[in-house]
Amino acid sequence: MKFKDKVVVVTGGARGIGYATALLSAREGACSVVCDLDPDGVEAAVKAIRATGATALGVVGDVSDRSSVAENVAHVIAEFGRIDVLVNNAATQVPAPARELTEDHWRRELDVCLTGTFFWSQIAAVESMIPRRSGVIVNVGSGAGLAAAPNTASYVAAKHGIVGLTKALAVDWGQYDIRVNCVCPGFTWTELARSVSEARPEMMKERVSRIPLGSGAQPEDVANAVCFLASAESAAVSGSVLSVDGGTSALSSGYSAPRDGT
Template identity: 70%
Template sequence: MRFTDKVVVITGGARGIGLATASLLAREGAQTVICDLDRTAVSAAVETVQREGGRAYAVVGDVSQSKSVSENVDQIMAEFGRIDVLINNAATQRTVPARELTEEHWRRELDVVLSGSFFWSQAVGVASMIPRRSGVIVNVGSGAALAAMPNSVSYVAAKHGVIGLTKALAVDWAQYGIRVNCVCPGFTWTELSKSIAEANPELMRQRVERIPLGGGAQPDDIAQSIAFLASEHSREISGIALPVDGGTLAMSSGFSAPRD
């Protein structure tokens, strides 16, 4: 198994891609640490992993607050003594035309998506990976990290920043034996996308039709790609942004331009 006794932290791990990743890595021997802002959801996620026979540990915190992140990292270090893999998955997204976007929502998306990824990377690097001269960080980007999506200016800006963060840390921390990469999921059937499909099936039908491989990804498909970049099977890969989008980016961003 690729992650036997590795301590793996997944932010935003209570649902969707984060939970699928926690479950997969736990099945492959990892001690998973699931971090989320929602205490009830993170407890339920831990129970899910444990029912599947995996090991999981809950941490409640806000990735956008550096103090909260530091406290979470201290808690994990006190419990396990090290962090081998960090997966920065936590995100939030508000779909609204740019002219209507408030400062509050602009800042919140950048704080969670971009600052949160940096705060966790910095705290884990300083506490464990740099002193041990070993570690892997996988940032979860998006198709929006590689091409624009309509009415998502703050999300697109934040996710593009995640790729910049990935490349910068990959260069700065290679000297410590730390690899940093980014997985960029395309359309994925998470709880959110399913609810959108129920509310607007025609819009979703059109969206899915634009995926060359068709159908859209499942959370486990993205988890498999994260696991690859987190494992020794990719030990010479660092600083990349890997699209996992069924060929969408190869054709286009997958969306039509908005029209008033």
């Protein structure tokens, strides 16, 4: 088992890619910690993981609030004594044309996606990984961290920042035997994607048709990549960025440039 007796924390773990990662790590022997802003989602995710016979803990918190992150980290360490693996998955995205972006919109997406990733990484490292000279951090970026998508300037900026942060932390913390890597999912069939598909089926059909492999990823596909980078199977890998996008980034961003009035 890849994570036997390891403590794996997943932020944004109540649904989608985060939940798939928490569940897979638990099946691989981890004590799986689900962190999310949604208390009902945390409760449901933990209940489902425990139903498989695995160990799970839920913590509710806002990744953009440093004091909340510190409390969550302290809770996990009090329960399990350490954090072996941190998966920074929490994110938010509300598309809007760049000319219409408000300061609050800009700050919220940067705070959750990028600053939250830094807060969790720094506090988990300082409180557990650096003293133990051991740890793995996997940041969940996005295809938007490698190429621009229309009407998502703050999200694109945040996700590009995650790619840079991954490389910086890998360099700074390699001396402590902490590995830091990034997974960049492309189009993935999360709950949100399915709801958009139901509302705009033709648009979604066209979007998926641009993927070289011809289909979007499942959350489990991304979770498999995350767990590979989090496990001893990738012991010599740090500072790397792995795309899980069906070949999209090899072709283009997968989107058409926006045009006013269209």
